[in-house]
Amino acid sequence: MEFISIQDVYFSYGDPSEDPNAPNAVDGVSLEIRKGEFVAVIGHNGCGKSTLAKHLNAMLLPDRGKVYVDSDDTADENKTFEIREKVGLVLQNPDNQLVASIVEEDVAFGPENLGVEPSEIRKRVDKALKAVGMYEYRLHAPHKLSGGQKQRIAIAGVLAIQPQCIVLDEPTAMLDPSGRSEVMNTLLKLNREMGITVILITHYMEEAVLADRVAVMDSGRVLTSGTPREVFSQVELLKKHRLDVPQAAELAFRLKGCGADIPQIPLTAGECVKILGEVLS
Amino acid sequence: MSEILELKNLSFVYGKGTPFEKRAVSNVSLKINRGELVGIIGHTGSGKSTLAQMLNGLIKPTSGEVLLDGKNIWDEPKKIRSVRFRVGMVFQYPEYQLFEETVYKDIAFGAINKGLSGEELDRAVKNAADFTSLKPELLDKSPFDLSGGEKRRAAIAGVIAMDPEVLILDEPTAGLDPMGREILLSQIVRYHKEKGNTVLLVSHSMEDIARVADRVIVMNSSELVMFDKTSEVFARGDELESIGLRVPQITKIMQSLRLGGISVPDGVLTVDEAVSILSALLKKEGKIW
Numbered sequence: 001m002e003f004i005s006i007q008d009v010y011f012s013y014g015d016p017s018e019d020p021n022a023p024n025a026v027d028g029v030s031l032e033i034r035k036g037e038f039v040a041v042i043g044h045n046g047c048g049k050s051t052l053a054k055h056l057n058a059m060l061l062p063d064r065g066k067v068y069v070d071s072d073d074t075a076d077e078n079k080t081f082e083i084r085e086k087v088g089l090v091l092q093n094p095d096n097q098l099v100a101s102i103v104e105e106d107v108a109f110g111p112e113n114l115g116v117e118p119s120e121i122r123k124r125v126d127k128a129l130k131a132v133g134m135y136e137y138r139l140h141a142p143h144k145l146s147g148g149q150k151q152r153i154a155i156a157g158v159l160a161i162q163p164q165c166i167v168l169d170e171p172t173a174m175l176d177p178s179g180r181s182e183v184m185n186t187l188l189k190l191n192r193e194m195g196i197t198v199i200l201i202t203h204y205m206e207e208a209v210l211a212d213r214v215a216v217m218d219s220g221r222v223l224t225s226g227t228p229r230e231v232f233s234q235v236e237l238l239k240k241h242r243l244d245v246p247q248a249a250e251l252a253f254r255l256k257g258c259g260a261d262i263p264q265i266p267l268t269a270g271e272c273v274k275i276l277g278e279v280l281s
Numbered sequence: 282m283s284e285i286l287e288l289k290n291l292s293f294v295y296g297k298g299t300p301f302e303k304r305a306v307s308n309v310s311l312k313i314n315r316g317e318l319v320g321i322i323g324h325t326g327s328g329k330s331t332l333a334q335m336l337n338g339l340i341k342p343t344s345g346e347v348l349l350d351g352k353n354i355w356d357e358p359k360k361i362r363s364v365r366f367r368v369g370m371v372f373q374y375p376e377y378q379l380f381e382e383t384v385y386k387d388i389a390f391g392a393i394n395k396g397l398s399g400e401e402l403d404r405a406v407k408n409a410a411d412f413t414s415l416k417p418e419l420l421d422k423s424p425f426d427l428s429g430g431e432k433r434r435a436a437i438a439g440v441i442a443m444d445p446e447v448l449i450l451d452e453p454t455a456g457l458d459p460m461g462r463e464i465l466l467s468q469i470v471r472y473h474k475e476k477g478n479t480v481l482l483v484s485h486s487m488e489d490i491a492r493v494a495d496r497v498i499v500m501n502s503s504e505l506v507m508f509d510k511t512s513e514v515f516a517r518g519d520e521l522e523s524i525g526l527r528v529p530q531i532t533k534i535m536q537s538l539r540l541g542g543i544s545v546p547d548g549v550l551t552v553d554e555a556v557s558i559l560s561a562l563l564k565k566e567g568k569i570w
Contacts, residue, residue, distance in 0.1 A: 044458035045429060092456070146325050173456045176325045176485045178525040203458050206530070244459040247488075247530040250552050251559075258560045259569035269530050273537040280543050280562065 002068075003165060003197055004033040004056060004087075009065035011051055025051040026062075027220030035164070038191045038198045040208035040228075042243060043217035049201050052217070053169050056199065057087040070164070085114065088158030092170040094150035095143075103145075103153055104129065104138040110161040121160075128159035131194065132186050148179025152186055159190070165197035166190070172204060184210065205232070205246045209267040216243065233265040248272035255279075284312040285447060285479050286336060286368075291345035293331050305331040307503040308345070313447075313481070318473050320490035320511065321483045323500030324525035329483055332500065333449050336481070337368035349447075366395045369445030373452045375436035379424040384415065384435050387424050392442040409442035410435075412472045414464070430461040434468070441472065448472075449481040454489060462486070466493060488529045491515055491550040499526070512548030531555050 009029050014022020026048045033039055041049045054060040055067050058074040070086055072079040091097055100106035107125045116124065129135040132152040137145065142153055151171050158166055168187070172180040184207055190196045200211065208214050208228060215225035218241050224231060232238070235253040238245050245253075248266045252275060256262040260279055266272040293306040306328045313319055323329040334340045335347055338354050338361040346353045354364045369391075372378070381387035385406055392405045410420060413434035419427065424435055433453070440448065450469065454462040470493050473480045484490050490497060490511070497514040499507035501524040507514050515521070518528040518536055528536075535549040535558075545562070549555050563569045 044460045148325075170456075176525075177487070177527050178324050242460040242463070247552050248534060251531060251534065251555050254552070254556045255559055255563070258556070258563070260560070260563050261568070269533045269537065272534050273541065276534070276538060276559070277541050277543070279568065280538070280559075280566070 001035055002032045003035040003037075003070060004031075004199075005066075005068040006031040006033075006052070006055070007066045007068070009052075009055060009062040009067060011055065011060060011063050013051075024048075024063075024220050026055070028065075029217075029220070029222055030065075031215060031222060031225070033165075033197065033199060036191070036195050036197055038188070038210075038212045039200070040211035040214045041199065041201045041217060042203070042205070042208050042214060043223075044203075044242065047217040048220040049217045050169050051220075053089065053167050053199070053201055056165075056167050057084050057089055059089070085161055086163055087165045087167060088161055088163035090151070090154050090158055090166060090168040090171050092173050094147060094154050094174070097154045097157070098142040098150060101141055101143075102138075103134065103140050103142055106142055106153060107138075107156045107160050110157055114161065124160045124162065125156075128156040131159055131190060132156045133182075146179060147175045148182040151175065151179070151183050155183070155186060155190075163196070165199065167199045167201075169201045170203065171200070172202065172207065180204065180207070203244075205244050208232075209246060216241075228267055229265070232267055235265065252276070283315050285315040285350060286313040287311075287346075287348040287351075288335075289346040289348065291332075291335060291347065292343050293328075293335060293340060294343045295331075297343060304503050306335070306342075309505045310345075311498065311505060311508050313479060316477050316479055318470075318480045318482065318493055318495050320494030320497040321481060321500065322485070322487065322490055322497060322526055326502075327500040327524075328503040329498075329500045330451060332498075333370070333451060333481065333483055336447070336449060337370050338364045339370070366391075366443050367445055368447040368449065369440040369443055371437050371440050371448070371450045371453060373455060374433075375440075375453075376429065376432035379432060379436055382423065383421055384410075384424050384427065385420040387435060388420075388438045388442050391439050392444075395443050405442045405444065406438075409438040412441055412475075413438040413468055430457060430464065433457070433461075434465065437465075445478070447479040447481065449483070451483045452485065453482070454484065454486060462489070469493065487515070487527055491529045491532065499524075501525075512550060514548075515550060516548035 007030055009026050010024050011026040012022045012024045043049050058080045061075050067074040069083045098106050099109055104125050107128055108121050111121045111124050129138055132155050134152050172183050187198050191198045214228050214231040216223040232245050232249045235245050248269055252262050252265050266275050288309055288311050291309045295303045295305055321329045335342050379387050388406045388409055392402055397405055415434055454465055494511045497511050515528045515532045531552050535545050535555055539545050545558055
C-alpha cells in the first residue's frame, strides 16, 4: 500500500506573475513510497531533492500536481497538522534543530507542543531515547555531545511525535565516519524493528546501497529509480550526471569494460572481493 | 628537502587548572617539508583542529614549540600576526565568514591587511579567483548571491590571496555534493602543483585524503599515532578502524584480495590504480585480451 504518493509535482521558488520563466526546482516528479519502505534519494546540490522533501510534510505545497500522505492531500489545510504528525523531518545541521539545554527536554519539545499528557510525554521521551541509543545521555547538555549523538537526539525528537515516516535531509553530511554509521545504524533499526518508513536524502552512496530502493534526481526530475543494484549497475548514467558510485561498483564496471567476465556489478566491498576472487582464481 | 614547519613536544590543555581541564594535544613532535601536501585525519575530538590552530598561532601551546622556518613563532608574541599571513587558515564552512559588499572586496580583505595595494593587490585577487575557478564576472557580485560551492571557493580565495607559504584547510569539502567535492579538490591539487606551496588538509573523507596527500598525520585521543606516506598509513586498515576511522573502500577491497592469496600490492589508494593493477593481472593470466 502507498503511504506517500507524489503525483506529477511541479514547484518553482520564483513568482510566476513576475517571472514566467522561473526554473522549476521540482519539475514533474511522480514517486510512490510504500509503508515500511526505506528509500534513499540521491542527486547533486540543486537537483530538487530537498525541495521535494519539504513537500512530504506540507512545508511546501506543489504548484501543480498532488502529494498524498496516507491518502490525505497535503494541500488540504485541515489536514496539515495531522500530516506533520505522521511525517517527521530531520535536517542536515544538528545544531540548528536542538532547542533545549537538556537532552530529554529537547526530545519532549514536539509532544509538548502537541499537548500530550505529561505522563505520556515521559513515556514517549524515554522510548525515543532508548530507540536511538541515547537514554544514558538524557540529562546531558545537547551542545556538549558529538555530531552523531546530536543528530540521534534530533531523530529522537521526531520519534517522540510518533510519526509513521521520517524524512531526513542529508543528516550525515556534517558528521565524521563513526557519526555517520551511528546515524545510519539507528535509521536501519527504526525501519526494520519499528516499521517506520524512512526517506533518506544523502550524498553518500554507501548509505544509499543499504536502502530498499534508490531514486536518483537530476534537474528537478527523477532520473531513474529501483533497487540499489538496479540503480548502481547503471554506472555510465550516474557518471554522466556526475554522481558517485560506490568504488566497488566502479572497479567492477571498469574491469568489465576491459573485458573481464564480471557476472554482476557489486555494491559492497565484500561482494566485490567475492566476485573478483572468482574471476581471478 | 628542508622542513617548513617543525613541532617539538607540542601540547595543549583546555581549561588548565579548572575542573573542566581537557588535554586536546599531547606531546606531538613532527616535521613537515616545504612543498608537501599533508593530510590530517582523526575522529571528532581527536585533537586535529586544535593542532591545526596552533600552527598559525591562533592558540598558544601549553607547552612545546612550533617552529616556522626554524624560528619559534612565539619568540616574539607581538609579531604573531605576521605568522598568520605566512600560514593561512581556511576554517570549516568558511562561506559563513563572507561579509563584504562584493566578492572582489571579500577576497582582497586579507591581502589588504597584509599590506598589499594597487596593482599588486589586484593581481593577488585575480590570481586567487583564478585558482579557485571563480569567473571574473562574479567578482563584482555580492558574495551572498553566489551558490554554496562558489561561496566556499570565494572564501578560500580570500586566504590564497594572502599568498601564504603554508595553506591549512579544515574540512574544505564537508557538505558539498560529489561534483562540488571533485571540483574543489582538483583546485586544491592544482594550486599545490603550480605554487609549490605547502598544503595541510584536515578531512573526514578518507577517499579525498587517499587521492591527494603525500603523507598523512593520524590523530587519536590527543596523540599523534601515525605519520607516514599515504599508502603506508592506509595499509594499516585494522588499526585505523580500531580508532574510529576507516580506509577507502577500494583500499579495503584490494587488501581482502591480497589476504585471499591474490598477488596485489598493499595500500592501493584509487580506483584508477586498482583497475590498472587488476587488468594487468587478468591479462597475464589470459583472462582478458
